[in-house]
Amino acid sequence: MTPQAPATTATRPPVMSVRGLTKDFTSGGLFSRARHRALNAVDLDIPHGRIVALVGESGSGKSTLARCLARLEQPTRGEIRLDGQDVLRTRKRGASRAYRGAVQMVFQDPFGSLNPVHRVEHFLRRPLLLHGKPAQESDLRALMTTVGLDADMLQSYPHELSGGQRQRVAVARALAVDPRLVLADEPTSMLDVSVRVGILNLMRRLRDERSISMLYITHDLASARYVADTIQVLFAGELVEGGDSLALMDRPGHPYTQLLLSAVPDPERTEPYDPVRRAALRAAVLTPESCPYAAEGTCSRTTPVRHVIGEDDGEPHWVRCHLYAPATPTARRVLTAAVPETENG
Incomplete structure (x- = not known):
């Protein structure tokens, strides 16, 4: 069965479309090689001028997906379309300079992504030179201003x-070549809580x-x-739910999304989340018995059908059939903990 393409609110084609993206890793020696599937048939659209959040626990495949889109990892199969062109077909290994100019990445660790022997000026000048763009002092100072830093910091190490200033430098480096898409891999997770919102506001401003x-x-x-404008939920390398960020958080449809939300601190929650309910959600993810959104006979355990359960501002809210569960060791390992891992709890 051909995977169903997720719809978007954008009237123009998405800047990037992913279809059936699968990534396998192998381990072991010559006579005992094992295969681990990190991503399985992922379909994802990233519209123009929108922020799409990809959420999931550690080990769910989020960073692997980002590295595949950045062409730092070679997918096992699938399509990555930039402005409608399948880049895996035109260039199987690595990425062209044009692709790297259009798609930039901001890494999680602001302490490890900047070489300590170079000044800030170097990090902004080098991508400009590599892509044949002017690298005048005024251009560098403008980049610093854009990300909310003093231009005098160009001479700093x-x-x-x-940490927050380093991450802003990393954002400025990504912006230097005027990308159309920025892949931000947990850019705030290693920052103090007090400075995280500044990076998030910067992302929103760049979008607007x-x-x-x-x-x-x-x-x-x-x-x-x-x-984010929209949220996509990733579990064991597969998407299980997506839609408008507010609608999805307020009305989660998949038991895995509900399980994630149950671990988020909520000041309005008067009682601890029911552990019996949490156990039931884990069971519903791993050994589903029914799908509340399915008409009889439309779902199966082998076909991950997507059900549209609502629409907000033109963005469909979809949930994957509950009957379908990833039959991978990753799925069971992710749910061994009593409480899903979150940044705040």
């Missing part, structure tokens, strides 16, 4: 900056002022709700 599309990868559901 990374160790002289705070420059119409830059972003894939925001996180396991912090609160920040996903704050910054």
Whole structure:
């Protein structure tokens, strides 16, 4: 069965479309090789000028997906379309300079992504030179201003900056080549709580002022709700739910999404989340017995049908059939903990 393409609110084609993206890793020696599936048939659209949050627990495949889209990992199969062109077909290994100019990545660790022997100026000048763009002092100072940093910091070394300032430098480096899509892999997870919102506000401003599309990868559901237009939920390498960020957080349809939300601190919750209910949700994910959104006979355990259960601002809210459960060791390992891992609890 051909995978169903997720709809978007954008009237123009998405800046990036992913279809059937699968990534396998192998381990072991010559005579005892094992295969681990990190991503399985992922379908995802990233519209122009929108922020899409990809949420899930550690080990769910979020960073692997980002590295595949950045062409740092080679997918096992599937399609990655940039402005409608399948880049895996035209260039099987690595990425062209044009692709790297259009798709930039901001990494999780602001302490490890900047070489400590270089000044800030180097990190902004080098991508401009590599892509044949002007690298004048005025251009560098403008980039610093864009991300909310003093232009005098161009002569600073990374160790002289705070974690938040380093991450802003990393964002400025990504912006230097005027990308159409930024892949932000948990850009706030290693920052103090007091500075995280500044990075999130910067992402929103870049979306609004420059119409830059972003894939925001996180396991912090609160920040996903704050910054993203839409949320896609990843479990064991497969998407299980997606839609408008507010609607999805307020009305989660899949038991795995409900399980994630049950671990998020809620000041309005008067009692601890029922452990019996949490156990029932885990069982519903791993050994589903029914799908509340399915007409009889339309779902199966082998076909991950997507049910549209609502629409908000033109964005469909879809939930994968509850009967379908990933038959992988990853799925069971993810749910061994009593409480899903989140950034805040």
